[in-house]
Amino acid sequence: MRLNIGHEPLMNRRLYLRIVLAAVIAGLAPAAYAQPPAGRGGGPPAxxxxxxxxxxxxxxxxxxxxxxxxxxxxxxxxxxxxxxxxxxxxxxxxxxxxxxxxxxxxxxxxxxxxxxxxxxxxxxxxxxxxxxxxxxxxxxPGSDFADTKNVPHGAVAAVHYYSTALGTFRRMHIYTPPGYERSNGKYPVFYLLHGAGDSDDSWSSVGRAGFILDNLIAAQKAKPMIVVMPAGHIRRGAAAPGAVARTATEEFVKDFVDDVMPYVEKNYRVLTDRGKTAIAGLSMGGNHALQVGIPHLNRFAYIGVYSSGLLG
CATH class of the missing domain: 2.60.40.10 (Immunoglobulins)
Structure with missing residues (x-):
């Protein structure tokens, strides 16, 4: 950097020189003079x-x-x-x-x-x-299918939507495969439902669903797909006067059919024909998969049920 101070008054030139000198000293000060961060109240560092x-x-x-x-x-x-x-x-x-x-x-x-x-x-x-x-x-580390590897990676997004069936905002997690943002094509869709002790976050966090899919797709053991992981629990308030009482499972099914699937089909490039649509779930999610899939066999070609009980 060059400072043009040749025609400035003497006082200004001295001020400029002091600023430059201070900046140089600060920039060249050895690290040994730096003080470690103090703890709370100015005490020793933690x-x-x-x-x-x-x-x-x-x-x-x-x-x-x-x-x-x-x-x-x-x-x-x-x-x-x-x-x-x-x-x-x-x-x-x-x-x-x-x-x-x-x-x-x-x-x-x-x-x-x-x-x-x-x-x-x-x-x-x-x-x-x-x-x-x-x-x-x-x-x-040490799991061939679940470790983070040097392969193309997709993305997992936390998606908020309004449930008309439940009258409240809900959240789901959605995986999109590598290259989704740069392509125009449509993809098969897999709805993956969690168990009673978990949430819509669980498959992609402790379950490492995104990394598993990345690895399977890279190894050509799975086709690129969109995976939807909705919330299985219903936070139920008091029923409106005269409203028809529904079980938690019935409310989940209504939210899934009326809101989750339409949202996904509107906002993501998914193939909607039966042969490209699958649903599966673990434990409580297995029952949810049955309750959604069996009455809608015209929508789902594949239904997976893992360690499920038949819960109301």
Whole structure:
């Protein structure tokens, strides 16, 4: 940068030079003079915490900074052998830690219980929603179909829509395959329904549906498709006077048929003929798949039911 100061008054030239000199000094100051960030109230900086940390032998260390806590447990029922009672040990720096494993490849939910209060891992950006909680996520690589690989990736979007059947806004997650945004073609559609303990977020978070589909499509084991993962639970309020009472399953079916499918067919490039439309579900979602699919066999060529009970 060049400053033209030759014709400025002496006072201005001195001011310019001071600014330039200050900028140079600030830019060249050695890092050794930089002060570490102070803790709250200007005290010493808090310890740096890494959690969860996957070790080379597939053991996993969980840590949380909680200097004032009296007891902390790891709640990780998804991880075999852990359960809800694994205790963390407090270090002198106020960091609690526990190492478990080795843990088999897969994706697992976990939380910390701090003095009786459930909390996600504040050092992990990865979360998953169940029916009534939010969990942190641990992914242990080693699964050929579920790992993140160097292949073309699709996208998973959280989509909000208004349900005319239920009179409220609802959310679903929708996967679009690699190249969808750059193409004009239409795709088969697969409606994937979650179980009673989960939410519309679960298939794409703890279930890693997007990564699995990316890998299968890249390996030519699946055709590019759009996957719709709607919310299976109905948040029911008081029925309007004179309204016909419906079960939660009946309300889900009405929302699905009247709102979910029309929204998808209007806003996404899906093939709507029967041979290109599938529905499947796990547990509660398996029952939902039956309740939607059987009365609408003219719409679905494929119905998948996994570990389902017949629930009302």
């Amino acid at each position: 310890p740096q915490v890494t959690s969860s940390e996957l070790l080379a032998d597939r053991r996993v260390t969980f840590r949380i900074l909680a200097p004032q806590a009296q007891a902390i447990r790891l709640a990780a029922g998804d991880i075999p052998g852990v359960g809800q009672t694994t205790q963390l040990t407090k270090g002198e720096n106020g960091v609690w830690a526990v190492t478990i494993g080795p843990v088999n490849p897969g994706t697992y939910r976990y939380n910390f219980n701090v003095d009786g209060v459930s909390t996600i891992d504040p050092r992990s950006p990865f979360t998953s929603e169940s029916n009534n909680n939010v969990w942190s996520l641990l992914h242990v």
